Amino acid sequence: MADAKKFPFAGEVAIPPELTGWEEMYAPQRLFSKDREDWEKRHFWYQDKIHAPEPLYPLDDIFQEAWQIALSQFTTRVFCIPPAQGVAQRILGCYMYIAAVEPPPPEIIGEKAEKFEKRVPYAFQNYDMLWEKWLDKFQALGEQMEAIKIVKEFDKYVPDEDVFPVPKGYTQAYELIEAFNNLINMIFKAWQWHFEYLNLAYLGYLMFVDTAKKLFPGIKESTIGKMVAGAEVSMFRPEEELCRLSRLAIAQRPVSDILKKNIPAEEKIKELKAIDAGRVWLEEMTRIENPWFHVSCGSGWFHYEGSWINKMDVPFSYMKSYVERLEKGESIERSLTAISEERDRIVGEYRKLIKSDDDRKSFDDAYNVVRTIYRYAEDHLFWVEHWLHTTWFEKVRGFGSLLTKYGVIAKTDDIFLFNRFEVPMLIEDLVTAWALGEGVPTRGKFWQEKAAKREEILEAARKWMAVPALGVPPEEMVEPFTVMLWGITSEQVGEWLKGGTEGGDVNEIKGFASSAGVAEGPARVLKLMEDVVKLQPGEIMVAPCTNPSWAPVFTKIKAAVTDIGGLTSHAAIVSREYGLPSVTGTGIATAVIKTGDIIKVDGSTGVVTIVKKA
Numbered sequence: 001m002a003d004a005k006k007f008p009f010a011g012e013v014a015i016p017p018e019l020t021g022w023e024e025m026y027a028p029q030r031l032f033s034k035d036r037e038d039w040e041k042r043h044f045w046y047q048d049k050i051h052a053p054e055p056l057y058p059l060d061d062i063f064q065e066a067w068q069i070a071l072s073q074f075t076t077r078v079f080c081i082p083p084a085q086g087v088a089q090r091i092l093g094c095y096m097y098i099a100a101v102e103p104p105p106p107e108i109i110g111e112k113a114e115k116f117e118k119r120v121p122y123a124f125q126n127y128d129m130l131w132e133k134w135l136d137k138f139q140a141l142g143e144q145m146e147a148i149k150i151v152k153e154f155d156k157y158v159p160d161e162d163v164f165p166v167p168k169g170y171t172q173a174y175e176l177i178e179a180f181n182n183l184i185n186m187i188f189k190a191w192q193w194h195f196e197y198l199n200l201a202y203l204g205y206l207m208f209v210d211t212a213k214k215l216f217p218g219i220k221e222s223t224i225g226k227m228v229a230g231a232e233v234s235m236f237r238p239e240e241e242l243c244r245l246s247r248l249a250i251a252q253r254p255v256s257d258i259l260k261k262n263i264p265a266e267e268k269i270k271e272l273k274a275i276d277a278g279r280v281w282l283e284e285m286t287r288i289e290n291p292w293f294h295v296s297c298g299s300g301w302f303h304y305e306g307s308w309i310n311k312m313d314v315p316f317s318y319m320k321s322y323v324e325r326l327e328k329g330e331s332i333e334r335s336l337t338a339i340s341e342e343r344d345r346i347v348g349e350y351r352k353l354i355k356s357d358d359d360r361k362s363f364d365d366a367y368n369v370v371r372t373i374y375r376y377a378e379d380h381l382f383w384v385e386h387w388l389h390t391t392w393f394e395k396v397r398g399f400g401s402l403l404t405k406y407g408v409i410a411k412t413d414d415i416f417l418f419n420r421f422e423v424p425m426l427i428e429d430l431v432t433a434w435a436l437g438e439g440v441p442t443r444g445k446f447w448q449e450k451a452a453k454r455e456e457i458l459e460a461a462r463k464w465m466a467v468p469a470l471g472v473p474p475e476e477m478v479e480p481f482t483v484m485l486w487g488i489t490s491e492q493v494g495e496w497l498k499g500g501t502e503g504g505d506v507n508e509i510k511g512f513a514s515s516a517g518v519a520e521g522p523a524r525v526l527k528l529m530e531d532v533v534k535l536q537p538g539e540i541m542v543a544p545c546t547n548p549s550w551a552p553v554f555t556k557i558k559a560a561v562t563d564i565g566g567l568t569s570h571a572a573i574v575s576r577e578y579g580l581p582s583v584t585g586t587g588i589a590t591a592v593i594k595t596g597d598i599i600k601v602d603g604s605t606g607v608v609t610i611v612k613k614a
Helices: 034-041 061-078 106-125 127-146 172-194 198-215 221-228 234-251 253-259 265-273 276-292 313-327 336-352 357-373 376-405 412-417 423-436 444-463 480-486 490-498 529-534 548-553 570-577
Strands: 045-047 087-092 095-100 508-510 512-515 518-525 540-543 559-562 582-584 598-602 607-612
Touching: 061 087, 061 172, 061 198, 106 127, 106 198, 106 357, 127 172, 127 357, 127 376, 172 376, 172 423, 198 221, 198 357, 198 376, 198 480, 221 336, 221 357, 221 512, 221 570, 234 253, 234 276, 234 313, 234 376, 234 548, 253 265, 253 276, 253 313, 265 276, 265 313, 276 376, 313 548, 336 357, 376 412, 376 423, 376 548, 376 570, 412 444, 512 570, 518 559, 540 598, 548 570, 559 570, 559 598, 570 582, 582 598
Parallel strands: 518 540, 540 559, 559 582
Antiparallel strands: 045 095, 087 095, 508 607, 512 582, 518 598, 598 607
16 A cells, blocks of 8 residues: 555656656656665655646756756855755656755854855845846857857858868868857856846845744735835836837827737738838837847747747737727736835835834845845846747757758757757767768668657657655655745645545635735636637636746736745746736646636635636
């Protein structure tokens, strides 16, 4: 009989036979292993449904590899958060599991505390200056990546200018190898910088929550959330630009009429080019496309999501909705003034309750820190996962296109079926055949068969219900980042152990009170990223998790409910910034609630009630 207090260990999980061979898609260090078994069994692993909710394509796994190093090192080796260690990853059956690493020995905690006390206050006190320097170097990195040249076709013979008067000394073969190596190095550097201040942003929030709870016993999490809401951040700029473009269109009647048509974006652009007002409007859109249309249609983590710049139907569908709402006299922008005024009112009222000068200073210090650095969570997000990743995917497809042209792989996106250690083998195979001369074959048949098999494995993995967790859970889930970011609580783990809930007679579910307020309305359950365009005004969005790039729908929905995510998850942050009630980390919302159900969302208590079934 299975132990009701533990999940299976990795070696005890029955992987479906259709997934046979899945292990070879990933590097050996990414897998559970016999040689590390004792250490792995001491840790509790759970599926990372925020960063990897679906089976991982091998090349898309590069971002996961990069964040494991980056997140962990800034906690353990750079800012030295005393009791905290890193977050470890393992892949099982194409799904990624993570674990908060056990604390270090007491003497290490003491060593780290000395460095923490010197390094962290400096970052908090100088954040504005540090952010400017961060943005400068990151944008420069993006420009370097954009400048990488990938040959579209090999020369039959090296041109004369590469031979005379002095030979260049290397050819397109070397340049192709170098270009891919540079691309890999750049994405790893980008992810080093991604986490440069992110853990500190979350730490600042945790410190403020701790201070507020000590000073005001019984204060609600949702109230604390309101105290930090209202920020000008990069992640909301794409949506702000869409609002501005929509207002420009309203001022030019022919433009707004075209934007309202039920035709593809490509046809709308063609019609706009045919009229003077349309050409002027398109010039403005083109001016802001880089960077503000370099935003993923999803999370930015997966090659198949696409970005606005290459899936123009997405931003054009948002603008169609905005134009229609503007014509009805509705407001389409985020009400930053109202959110900021409410924030200042709440902070002022609570601050009046503080009796001593020391307590007031503790509150002010913690509040100033969180207001200064917390915005990094959404600021960096646009520049890394959206702006830079859009360029990354475009460059990778350049290699995929070349490999396809010469028959090494069958289609461009098949390159994502090979991990970052394997792609250089495909490139070497191609350039070797070119170097050897006419009629020399590559191992194209071998690579294409491997890609086809991997596609089958990933499809089978999507149909498999992988176990939510592995190993023995702790008595209480207390690791702060696990709770605050991923939303994994002891209650949720208990539900997993019981086998979860699939609906039935359930009419009330609980999660984190992530954004205050109460709303009631029809639910729209979004299990697929592309379904976000189906949201109608006045509906309540129910999703596994939300993506910040969905910001354009937050001005027309009433509330948001998610399966995954804690108080510092993107769903929680975005909801607070738009003044929407939100309950996150319910674990089961998308399984229990159906589209059309009338639900009530109480973002102050964390309770979602199904008022009437569809």
